[in-house]
Amino acid sequence: MRQTLSLITVVVDDYDRAIAHYTNALGFELREDTDQGGGKRWVRVAPPGSRETCLLLAMAGNDAQRARIGDQTGGRVGFFLQTDDFHRDHARMLAQGVEFLEAPREESYGTVAVFRDLYGNRWDLLQLES
Template sequence: MEWTLEVVTVPVSDLDQAKSFYEDNCGFKVDTDTRITDDTRIIQLTPPGSRCSIALIAGMPPAPGQHEMEPGSLQGLQLCVTDIHTAHAELSDRGVEVSNVQHLGANGWEDGSGDTWNSFMFFRDPDGNGWVVQQAPAPLADR
């Protein structure tokens, strides 16, 4: 049996602001924007080329045994790209405040690209949810 990660819920305070950020600034595709009731709304967006989406949700209680996350409390969501400098320019051009490209060196985070798998940049959404972008080689089938 395969277990695929398909959707990650991102806690936000303003659905319209978050939708605009992820769609307009990050280039995510809006898969659905559905109102279930006057108070319940689900927006699902997918990064270009990804099978995993994010969900922005209002008015839905947490699943049994779980608790509601505070807006901005999700950290470390990671996207992978094959060209971090092109991705950096794209996000910057779209108005996203993104860190310099960095790599992990002997003294911690250092500016500039690193070796394979060791080039990163970081950004936050309007609520402070933290994203990591890592450069990764193209899948073998694409090389």
């Protein structure tokens, strides 16, 4: 048996603003943007080279969902963006205005730094040791 984690939902306040952030600031690719009617869209973005897993950008549809924007994991790092060149991507993201919460650090498993996306969700930018 083979299974794949294909989508992870990130609740956002505006589709176009979210697409701009994930594609410009984080360098993701827009994989799909399909109008579903009634103001809803099916929007998938993914890091370049990602073959199976995408983020599904889902616009909040009620107060309960709006309250979760940016805090889907209770303030913990909830997303891990693995790269083959930490320093290249860190520099590019800084130049795009991405907010890093710490300086890069070397750990036993690799190089890492925590950043926030447009909504405040915490991410690790991570390059694993080979």
